[in-house]
Amino acid sequence: MNNIRILLILLLIAACKDHKRSQINESENMPEAQEIKAPLPDDKPVLRSFEGLADTTFVRLADFSEDFLYDMRYATENNFLKAKVYDCPECYTRVMTAKALIAANKDFMKKGYKIKFFDCYRPNSVQYKMWEIVPNPQYVADPVKGSIHNKGGAVDITLATLDGVDLDMGTDFDFFGKRAYHDNMDLPREILDNRKLLKEGMESHGFWGIRTEWWHYNLTASSNQKIADFKWECK
Numbered sequence: 591m592n593n594i595r596i597l598l599i600l601l602l603i604a605a606c607k608d609h610k611r612s613q614i615n616e617s618e619n620m621p622e623a624q625e626i627k628a629p630l631p632d633d634k635p636v637l638r639s640f641e642g643l644a645d646t647t648f649v650r651l652a653d654f655s656e657d658f659l660y661d662m663r664y665a666t667e668n669n670f671l672k673a674k675v676y677d678c679p680e681c682y683t684r685v686m687t688a689k690a691l692i693a694a695n696k697d698f699m700k701k702g703y704k705i706k707f708f709d710c711y712r713p714n715s716v717q718y719k720m721w722e723i724v725p726n727p728q729y730v731a732d733p734v735k736g737s738i739h740n741k742g743g744a745v746d747i748t749l750a751t752l753d754g755v756d757l758d759m760g761t762d763f764d765f766f767g768k769r770a771y772h773d774n775m776d777l778p779r780e781i782l783d784n785r786k787l788l789k790e791g792m793e794s795h796g797f798w799g800i801r802t803e804w805w806h807y808n809l810t811a812s813s814n815q816k817i818a819d820f821k822w823e824c825k
């Protein structure tokens with residue numbers, strides 16, 4: 591009788607151990623909690639198309655291409671005025687200028703470079719402020735006649751590598767002196783080559799430069815446009 595009781599107790603203990611083991615196994619085999627990922631907002635901007643837009647319409651370049659770099663100096667104090675004359679950094683041009691810039695940039699990108707903007711469309715009232723500081727038509731267009739910047743047809747630019755490293759152009763933007771002249775050949779080969787790359791790339795898309803500023807380019811087709819003084823919206 592005692593033997594039967596001992597046997598029963600041993601069987602009970604063994605059954606308990608088996609049950610415990612099966613519980614551990616169940617939890618070990620549980621599939622890992624599935625991470626529920628919230629859909630990420632698509633941070634790629636939806637680009638606009640030029641379809642239906644007149645060549646003379648003013649547009650924000652960043653709405654049509656994400657391939658440009660920007661360092662809009664007149665929206666900072668880091669410029670020859672030593673004053674922030676734009677409420678926010680934006681690059682607006684006429685449609686005709688934007689199309690030519692995008693085409694030029696595509697060609698630069700095939701060679702490993704991108705256009706970087708210092709200034710684009712410039713309200714005529716800002717041209718007056720510049721003229722007060724540098725009343726010299728070699729460097730700043732007379733605001734009464736108007737700059738092609740005021741017409742949405744001029745840009746101040748440089749070139750950077752696709753990683754964003756500026757090419758050496760020999761001077762900073764808005765350096766008003768001989769070292770910035772296109773016809774100053776007394777510069778290291780690398781600087782001359784960089785300026786040539788920029789000039790030839792822009793000229794092949796309908797732009798022309800001015801002798802005293804390596805960074806300034808006018809779109810020939812925009813010269814008949816009206817002078818404007820609108821201010822863009824800041825978001």
Ligand SMILES: C[C@@H](N)C(=O)N[C@H](C)C(=O)O
Pocket residue numbers: 709720727728729730731737738739744746764800803806
């Ligand atoms: C001020 C300089 N960045 C510039 O754009 N100069 C030309 C001549 C202009 O004012 O049109």
Ligand SMILES: [Zn+2]
Pocket residue numbers: 709739744745746805806807
């Ligand atoms: Zn300019």
